[in-house]
Amino acid sequence: MDLNTVVDILDARRRPAWRPGDAWLGGGTYLFSEPQPQIRRLIDLGSMGWPALTAHPDGSLEIAATCTIAELYRYGRSSTAPAAPLFGQCCRAFLASFKIWNMATVGGNLCNGLPAGPMISLTAALDGVCRLRGQDGSVRSLPVADFVLGAGLKDLRPGELLRSVTLPGAALGRRTAFRQASLYGLGRSGVLVIGTLDPRDGSFGLTVTAATVRPYRLWFPAPPTRRRLAVALDDAVPDGAWFDDIHGLPAWRRHMAFHLSEQLRRELTTKDMP
Structure with missing residues (x-):
């Protein structure tokens, strides 16, 4: 999409003074996907040469x-x-x-x-x-x-x-488990849950995204029981934090987050727990 309000594209290496209407340009896949009427200048990061x-x-x-x-x-x-x-x-x-x-x-x-x-x-x-x-x-x-x-x-x-x-x-040394759910076969993530298990100390982590308006990260010093995990997740995510849009209602996202979290707990736990 053409951004017809943009009047200048600047090289980030020159460190131009920031002013209202400026935006950083990386890959541009979002910026050029829809109108951005507030943007007047793009500051291009592509020439910075940062190692990926x-x-x-x-x-x-x-x-x-x-x-x-x-x-x-x-x-x-x-x-x-x-x-x-x-x-x-x-x-x-x-x-x-x-x-x-x-x-x-x-x-x-x-x-x-x-x-x-x-x-x-x-x-x-x-x-x-x-x-x-x-x-x-x-x-x-x-x-x-x-x-x-x-x-x-x-x-x-x-x-x-x-x-x-x-x-x-x-964190890179942890075992991980991944679950994603969508209302459609090739649809946007409605729920994305990641579990981690640290082999050094046995700690267990759970991260809930897509279902919630922001990431929620839970940590346990040892793998939790099914009930403890469910209670902790219920306490961590307030009712108003379950996301609501065309890709899933809050009740469905909440249900799937709990369901998939239990799957991750079982996958990462060496022996089944009650």
Whole structure:
């Protein structure tokens, strides 16, 4: 789609002064998908030259905001980390063509803040931490689970840039399990639930997205019983946080989140628990 209100496209390397009507341009798959009448200038990040993926000596993985879905998928295919299969599962949750995969960015998906954003699901489930850069050069860090505040709402200050998301090495060493549900065979995610089990200490994590307006991350020092998991999920997600749109009613999303969470608990628990 042509954005007929845009009057200028600027190179981000020149660090132009931010002003109302500016927008960061990564892959542009969302920006050019619908009218953006408020935008006057696009600041293009494509020339920044950030490495898509950087493995650090401490075992952590830094994912640049400009990393494409295709690049992330290829990394998941080549990695031997126990959590690596989750990369491909979340990439495929886009249900997008190869053209989108080669343009859409991890940062763009996070900054849209949409409930069905699978990069939000992936990075929240693996304890991702956002690195945010302000217009004054200041840098702050924020967990992905706290970065997305609601449907389309993010903790982003005017002109602030999402530079990267870092996944801790410990999170990449966890076993993972993935469940997704949609009202349609090839429809947008109505529910996306990810479970993790840490082989070092036996801790269990559960992340609910798509069904809720923002990510909800639960952690247990040991695998919970069926009842404890259900009670914890009920306590964690308030009634008004179940998302409501054409892709699923709140009651259905809540039911499926509980149902799929129990499946993940059983899959990741070595012995069945009551």
